[in-house]
Amino acid sequence: SQELEQSPQSLIVQEGKNLTINCTSSKTLYGLYWYKQKYGEGLIFLMMLQKGGEEKSHEKITAKLDEKKQQSSLHITASQPSHAGIYLCGAQVDRGSTLGRLYFGRGTQLTVWP
Amino acid sequence: DAGVTQSPTHLIKTRGQHVTLRCSPISGHKSVSWYQQVLGQGPQFIFQYYEKEERGRGNFPDRFSARQFPNYSSELNVNALLLGDSALYLCASSPRRTTSTDTQYFGPGTRLTVL
Numbered sequence: 001s002q003e004l005e006q007s008p009q010s011l012i013v014q015e016g017k018n019l020t021i022n023c024t025s026s027k028t029l030y031g032l033y034w035y036k037q038k039y040g041e042g043l044i045f046l047m048m049l050q051k052g053g054e055e056k057s058h059e060k061i062t063a064k065l066d067e068k069k070q071q072s073s074l075h076i077t078a079s080q081p082s083h084a085g086i087y088l089c090g091a092q093v094d095r096g097s098t099l100g101r102l103y104f105g106r107g108t109q110l111t112v113w114p
Numbered sequence: 115d116a117g118v119t120q121s122p123t124h125l126i127k128t129r130g131q132h133v134t135l136r137c138s139p140i141s142g143h144k145s146v147s148w149y150q151q152v153l154g155q156g157p158q159f160i161f162q163y164y165e166k167e168e169r170g171r172g173n174f175p176d177r178f179s180a181r182q183f184p185n186y187s188s189e190l191n192v193n194a195l196l197l198g199d200s201a202l203y204l205c206a207s208s209p210r211r212t213t214s215t216d217t218q219y220f221g222p223g224t225r226l227t228v229l
Contacts, residue, residue: 004156033217042118042204043157043220088156100147100208101170102218104156 003027003093006105013079013112021074021108023089030092032072033102034063037086046074046087076110084112116141118207118221126227127195135190135224139207145169146188147218148180149204157204163188164210192226200228 005024013019023032031050035043047056049065049072056063060077076083086109090102119138127133139146145164149157159172163182177193186207192199202225206218 035220040202040223040225042120042222043206045217045219048217090156100145100162100164100216100218101159101172102147102149102157103159106154106156 003103004089004091004105006087006089006108008108009106010109011111013110015080015112015114016078019076019079019110021087021089021110023072023074023091023105025070025091025093027070027093029065029069029072032063032065032069033090034072034074035088035090037088037107039086043088079110079112081112081114084110086110118205118219120203120205120221120224122224123222124225124227126229128229129195129197131195131228133192133195133226135192135203135205135226136187137190137205137207137221138187139205140219143207143209143219144186145208145210145216146182146186147206147208148188148190149206149220150174151202151204151223153201160190195228197228200226202226 007022034046047063052067052069054065062075065072086107088107090104121136147162148160151157161180162170166182180190182188202223204223205221208216208218
């Protein structure tokens with residue numbers, strides 16, 4: 001079963017446009033992580049959110065965790081071709097589950113065309 | 115500082131064979147987790163090891179096993195390979211027995227193809 005739902009599955013935007021990727025769970029998220037992956041390669045850590053209502057930014061990427069800690073969004077401002085890749089959200093969804101076991105969404109494939 | 119390293123980068127095996135994948139965590143990290151990522155899916159948790167002991171296991175058959183060495187490096191072993199084992203195998207390290215506050219840093223992965 002898919003613990004985390006990501007939307008959209010794919011996104012094609014023109015360079016300079018803003019975009020948002022969503023990650024939703026029916027369970028409380030404990031430690032929500034955003035990673036970026038180039039096709040067939042490892043995951044690059046972007047940001048980690050823990051507290052309800054938390055928001056973090058790095059360069060042109062902002063991630064938020066809602067107050068209920070069941071939904072997170074990743075927002076990219078003024079997208080560039082270097083932002084292209086697969087964005088994955090991962091999280092612990094059960095406090096009683098194995099510590100360190102992250103559940104992942106299926107990923108969002110982002111294409112940025114010049 | 116070097117990140118998480120994995121070897122080999124690519125591997126081709128035939129059904130029924132055995133495979134060993136290797137992972138070296140970031141220096142100072144004591145926890146290693148293994149994930150399987152099938153094409154088009156997110157990573158699926160296989161194992162977590164901390165201080166050389168198995169601390170968690172995902173929903174994978176007993177054909178999958180792993181171990182962690184005194185230097186905190188780890189091996190993932192898969193016996194009796196099936197076509198469905200073809201995937202990208204990812205190793206992640208974190209400083210401690212991972213809690214919700216510890217970030218897992220991933221290696222580049224090993225691409226396993228089973229023919």
